[in-house]
Amino acid sequence: KQEVTQIPAALSVPEGENLVLNCSFTDSAIYNLQWFRQDPGKGLTSLLLIQSSQREQTSGRLNASLDKSSGRSTLYIAASQPGDSATYLCAVKDSGYALNFGKGTSLLVTP
Amino acid sequence: GAVVSQHPSRVICKSGTSVKIECRSLDFQATTMFWYRQFPKQSLMLMATSNEGSKATYEQGVEKDKFLINHASLTLSTLTVTSAHPEDSSFYICSASGRADTQYFGPGTRLTVL
Numbered sequence: 001k002q003e004v005t006q007i008p009a010a011l012s013v014p015e016g017e018n019l020v021l022n023c024s025f026t027d028s029a030i031y032n033l034q035w036f037r038q039d040p041g042k043g044l045t046s047l048l049l050i051q052s053s054q055r056e057q058t059s060g061r062l063n064a065s066l067d068k069s070s071g072r073s074t075l076y077i078a079a080s081q082p083g084d085s086a087t088y089l090c091a092v093k094d095s096g097y098a099l100n101f102g103k104g105t106s107l108l109v110t111p
Numbered sequence: 112g113a114v115v116s117q118h119p120s121r122v123i124c125k126s127g128t129s130v131k132i133e134c135r136s137l138d139f140q141a142t143t144m145f146w147y148r149q150f151p152k153q154s155l156m157l158m159a160t161s162n163e164g165s166k167a168t169y170e171q172g173v174e175k176d177k178f179l180i181n182h183a184s185l186t187l188s189t190l191t192v193t194s195a196h197p198e199d200s201s202f203y204i205c206s207a208s209g210r211a212d213t214q215y216f217g218p219g220t221r222l223t224v225l
Binding site: 041043044046049089097101103104 | 117143145152153154155156157160202204206208213214216217218219221
């Protein structure tokens, strides 16, 4: 069964810093990997989706990389802002329909 | 496009009552809908997968008689928590998938059972 782990569980940084969130998964036979943002008590907002054949995806200040063979993905956030404060979830899709989620990294960006 | 709504956003009920949560795809036809549950500081756990017009497929450990799922149309799925108890209190999130196989998530429903 696919297991997804996210490190760190929580992170607090001052505004303007660049930061990296980590995601690892146990079964490298994945279909794609997706990063989501979740604000407190809210649903999920999709940030980036990387297909298994891709190495990275970029959207604005966000860059996600995928190393399928080692079972790792990173989400890089450049020039962090207080509005980036949220929980970031990594989800892996394997052969089935289901998404396998990590527990998330809770990010706080302080002014 | 690709908007999914859930209703209600919050519900508080007494122990032993049943609660129905609706999930709607507003601007696309969802051939498959998924129901997830999220406990505080935990990851989303898939409860069941439903295809329109078919019985839902439940994940291991999820009681199908307690969590009734109906997917009667291509835009609506419902989750009914029967005889709810305090341990059923959680955040329930649905997602919907059309032909492109991408899942679009609803805003979630916070259930509190007293």
